[in-house]
Amino acid sequence: MNPVKALENHGQAVWLDFLARGFVAKGDLKKLIDTDGVKGVTSNPSIFEKAIGSSDEYDAPIGQALKRGDRPVSELFEHLAVEDIQHAADVLRPVYDHLGGHDGFVSLEVSPYLAMDTKATIAEAERLWKEVDRKNLMVKVPATTPGLPAIQQLIGEGISINITLLFSQKVYVKVAEAYLSGLEKYVAEGGDPSHIASVASFFVSRIDTAADKLIDEKIAQANDPTEKERLAGLKGKVAVANAKLAYQEYKRLFSGARWDKLAAKGAKPQRLLWASTGTKNKDYSDVLYVEELIGPNTVNTVPPATLDAFRDHGKLRDSLEENVEDARHVLDELEKSGISLDAITAELVKDGVKQFADAADKLYGAVAHKRATVLSAGLDRQQMALGSSLGKAVEKSTEDWRASAKIRRLWQHDKSVWTGDDENKWLGWLTSPAAADIADYEDFAHRVKGQSFTDAVVLGMGGSSLGPEVLAQTFPKKAGFPKLHVLDSTDPAQVRTMQASINLADTLFIVSSKSGGTTEPNVMKDYFFERVSETIGADKAGYRFIAVTDPGSSLQKVAAKQDFARTFYGDPAIGGRYSVLSPFGLVPAAAAGVDLRTLLTHTMAMVRSCGPDVPPHENPGVQLGLAMGLAGLEGRDKVTILSSKKIADFGAWAEQLIAESTGKDGKGLVPIDGETLGDAASYGNDRFFIDIRTEGESDAAHDGKLAALENAGHPVVRIVMKSIEHIGQEFFRFEMAVAVAGSVLGINPFNQPDVEAAKIKTRELTAAFEKTGSLPKEQPVISTDAADIYTDEKNAAALRQAGADGDLDSWLKAHLARSGADDYVALLAYIERNATHIDSLQHMRLAVRDKRHVATCAEFGPRFLHSTGQAYKGGPDSGVFLQITADDARDLAVPGQKASFGIIKAAQARGDFGVLTERNRRALRVHLKGDLASGLKMLDTAIQNALN
Incomplete structure (x- = not known):
């Protein structure tokens, strides 16, 4: 009989700390049951991550699952895990039946993300118990402070539990008490406890790793050779001593009147299970934590390598109750040395929760990647070429977001992801x-x-x-x-x-x-x-x-x-x-x-791709948001949106989303929409390009210019939509990205503090009109037959000093010359928005861009007041604004009020301009007189002259 199988003669069961689909399907688990007497299997996120992420054996099952319908990454993993657990449980069921339910278990862990949430842990454990639907399942629940009441509740419901992340004797006593109390509740409610099983997974090797490090520090500080020798004698002994004394607590807890009463009803004792028994220190025997912890009614869960090693050269003896007093002495000596075992175990629980959460991130990332691969025909593509500096910043921020669980917190409506203001009240768009x-x-x-x-x-x-x-x-x-x-x-x-x-x-x-x-x-x-x-x-x-x-x-x-x-x-x-x-x-x-139905089905694929269970590195919305936000912090705050013909209007929507969400508190991103792509020489170093098109749309000249921008060092994001029916995917991607960018920039992306200011001024002006029948008089700084020019005293003085005199050209020349590197020029036209006028403004803006090498905006009022107006007033002070107003050829009455459409528009323009100047923005207003077409042509000529 090999040493592994012989352990059962000493009352100890061996469980395997490993699970993979092929391992079960090919009969390897069954072989270990038959040859080594393996009586159980445990799983955890790390085990599943290695199985799913390091091989292709799950690719087909993932594809098959998704054929039945897309689902969130966590649900997709759970579907795979439940199948694996069911298959393993079925293989172990004969063991369970043969031993009368005393063994033959398979363990499945609740999400480590829930380790500090009692209610959520209970809910997930209940659901997993129901989903797996196998008597020989144990649901793993961590021995955290919030985990303890969950353990008691679940045992009280008749659910078998494997308590994990247990390091401390004191906590073990609480775990056992939770088990006993749960059994008592179950029995009191008429339940038969004979089918309930539980193990308390007491972690071993990690304790020695932590203790040895502290002991080595003490040795390095000690001057007395005798003291050094005494300390060295503690190395590699703390974990076993801790486990042996925990076993003594087990014997005490599961004896006496309280236990006898439960046992008489058929209850099973909660066995101690030695976990983390693979040796971490190569100086120690690779079977140390098996050989030294052999005792009756216990379990040792071992990784495959340790199982092989013990089969090869393991030595058997009833070691668990040997030298118990020596174990007490070891822990006493450790305490005398100024090393707190309680502090070590508390830190190990904290670190264990983090390690399992980190493993879960890797696991979900692997599943997310495979899901995206399977669904590639239905998911819009995103490719980011960010350059070295920005790329490294995004990589670092991605890890920061993962480590701090920010995407999960965002979905949980945690306003601390942003400024802690009222962001949690504005997240209905997520669902x-x-x-x-x-x-x-x-x-x-x-x-x-x-x-x-x-x-x-x-x-x-x-x-x-x-x-x-x-x-x-x-x-x-x-x-x-x-x-x-x-x-x-x-x-x-x-x-x-x-x-x-x-x-x-x-x-x-x-x-x-x-x-x-x-x-x-x-x-x-x-x-x-x-x-x-x-x-x-x-x-x-x-x-x-x-x-x-x-x-x-x-x-x-x-x-x-x-x-x-x-x-x-x-x-x-x-x-x-x-x-x-x-x-x-x-x-x-x-x-x-x-x-x-089709639109929202496609949209939901992106919602799931950006979900709380998709780690930042695989989350397209988070990646785009981090890139946008970090680019803004690096000075590349002009987010230039290039939309192809089929989705040409998308940029106008994204423009509002970006501007109103981020442009405030003197910082933010300035969206640039509709600016025809130019040569690389046309741009400064303040650009961040997003090119969005539908699959199959090709424009060689455009692609060449985009490649040239990338080669010149500009960050370029390419998004390819599968079809126009996928537009909802881009709506959601950008919503998520802008919310994430807001977090990076340190602002509340859901308020618009500067929009109301223009509305107030507009209401004041229209109220004055209703009262007097006219808008308050205003005085132009100059007046010509073709146009009047307006601005405030401060701007007027600065422009006159720069050469502005009695003609429009000179004022425009002085004004446009104020735009420098990293600035933008915005044309704000309160005229009819039609194809002819759009072309006119486009011609003007491109002339400014190509001559001044600055970003340009061409906006129509009052439309932009509810869009980019927020960023113009509240964002970075990098805008040079040219407001364009004109006489209305024919006004139009508004039923029920004195103010006509033309008067309301004029009040909006003046209110907008007033706020710009109050905010000390560089602003000039040109009011065109007479025929609008002639006036726009004249203005275009004046701008061309001003640029020369």
Whole structure:
């Protein structure tokens, strides 16, 4: 009989500290049961990580599992682990049956992430017990302070438990007490305890590793040779001594009247299991922690190498109760030396929790990688070329995020991930795709189709309009459904253009506002409600309107009063710019006939890829966010978004998300959208490029320029979408990335402290108009036949000193010359946003970029006030702003108030400019007179002249 099998003659069971699918399937476990008398198997995250991450034997099972439907990484691993545990339990079941339930167990650990959470540990243990559904399962629960009540509760429910991470005799007594109390509860409730089993896994070798290190330090400090010798005599003996004395506690605890009463009911004692018995110190025997801990009614769980070694040269004797007094002496001597065993064991528990969590990170990372590989046909690709410096910073930050569990904490709504302000109240976007009521949206879409609407118009601003606009621009019109439009302006010409492009009698209006108090959607609603009333009758007008708003808003009340066809409610825990995957984006999408079931299915694949169980190094949202945030800290804060033709409008949505989320407290990222890609020489060292396109779109010239940028040292992120139906993946990736970037930058990414300032000034100006019939007078710094120029005294003085005099060219020359390295120039035009005007601003901005080598923005007001306006006012003071206003050829009245659309727009422009100058921004306003087309052409010429 070989030494391993002979251990059973000494009352000790051998369990194997190893598990892998092929090991069980090929019969290797069965062979060890037959030849060595192995009576159990234990698993932990480290064992599973080596099995899954270091081989391809799990690739096929992962692929098969995903064919039945995608799932979060933790659930995917659990599916694999449960199957492995079930297979091993089935192989060991004859042992269990033969020994009457005294042995033959397989152990599966609750997530080490839950080691400090009693309730979550209990819930997961209950679920695993049910999922595995094998009598010979033991669920592993750590002997942490929160773990102890979980142990008692679970034993009291009749669940067999393997207590892990146990180092201390004192804690062992508490563990045994928890077991006894749990049994008593179970019996008191009429349960039969004979099927309950438990082991207390007492860790051994790690104690010697820690104690020997401290002993060596004491030896190095000692001067007396006798003292050195005494200390040296303690090395390699502390762990065994600690275990032997724990066994004496076991004998005491499982004897006497209390235990006899339970035993009479059929209860089994909780055996001590020697864990961590592989020798760490090569100076010690490789079977030390087997040979010295042999005793009745115990278990030794050994790794395969130790099992092989003991089979080869292990020596058998009843060693566990030998020299117990010597064991006490060893621990006494250790204490006399000033080394606290209690301190060692407390630190080992803490370190053990960390090690298992680290192993779980590696495990989930391996599963995440394999999942992404299997799902590669359905997941958008992300490739980052960051350069040496930024790449190393991201690598370091990735490890910091992993070690501090930040992605899990983010999903747990831990506001300390950011500034500790109110961030925890704004994380509803994390679960909004999963929470979407697809059936309700499909029913709504069916009803819209049944009404034969020709058009659907979203009336909203910022987060309520930019997401729907991406969907409207990306998805082609679907047969039978209305064409989707978005109106997000108070410019009278733009309102008229929208009216002219639709048939009022057959148009569905979607009034979208979280608060219900936003000026623009309210006046747009008032205008179109009156137009529809005139067209089809006031009694029917309400049926052409849908509201999307937060519960309890003023818009909800208006919708009820005016008999809107329906009101959809948003989640108050989702800010506007994060709302595209909530009703604010999904209602317009449904109205336009977008296949939301497919869209959200694809979206959920990215949600899972960015989930709490995907470690930072495999988490695409975290990786992009870290890169963006760290690039910003390195001065590359101009996030330049390049969107290909099929998804050309995506940048406008991402622009708001980035600007409003990060641009505050004098720092942040400045998004640059729509700036045509130039040669590498056009750019300074403040750029971070994100190129996003759909698979199959090719542009050799564009790709060449992008490669040149990368070769020149600029960080470049390439994202390739599988199709336009995957747009939801990018919405979520960017939401996660910007939230992560906010953490890196040290700001609250969910507030917008500087947006309200312009609104206040606008309200003051419109109130003055309502009272007096005119806006307050303002004095231009110069006036010509073609334009008036305005700015505050401080800016005017600086510009005059720089050469500004009596003509527009000189003021523009002085103003644009203020832009230097790492600055950006923003053109802020309060005019109709149409293709012609977009082209005009593009021509101006590119001239500035190519001459000044600075980033440029071309924005239309008041639209940008709910987007990049936050960063312009609250972000870094690196902007040079040229506001463009103009006379309105024809104004447009707003029903029920004196202020017209033109007056409201003018008030918004002046309010915006006032805040810019109050914040000491470099700002100049040009008001074009007369014909707008001529005025824009004149301004373009003036800018060209100013740049020469």
